[in-house]
Amino acid sequence: MPSFQTKLKIAGLKPGNPPESVMAAAVEALETRHHVESNQLDIVGGVPQISLRFLVEARDYPGENSEARQSAAMMRDAVERVALTGSLYVLRRSRGKWAPI
Template identity: 90%
Template sequence: MPSFQAKLKVTGLKPGNPPEAVMAAAVEALETRHHVESNQLDIVGGVPQISLRFLVDSRDYRGENSEARESAAMMRDAVERVALTGNLYVLRRSRGKWAPV
């Protein structure tokens, strides 16, 4: 099963939402379609960024990439209910390195 990573900048919280709601929304959204291997919060250039690693069922290369992008977009939509977001990046693990999809 190919491994992917979605990275999403978080620029602020919407009123009434605690910080932990961001990761909870992201994980919950991705888990509806994929196994989420890990998640973490980093500060990149002073901006919070969540990273979620997930598996996509094996099939053709393009189909896997497409499904990963769709799932990452769905995850972003879920996070945008509780927070303001910035850039979204989708990466694929290939030969021990992460490469943009």
């Protein structure tokens, strides 16, 4: 199964939402479609960024990439209910390296 990673910048929380609600929303959304291998929060250039690694069912290469992009967008929509977001990145693991798709 191909491995993908999505990274999403978090600009701030919406009122009434605790910080942990961001990752909870992201994981819950992705788990509806894929196995989530890991998740983490990093601070990149002073800005919080969540990263989730997930598996996509094997099929044709373009179809796998398309499904990963759609799932990342769905995850972002879920996170935007609790937080303000910034840039979204989707990467695919290939030959031991992460490459943007």
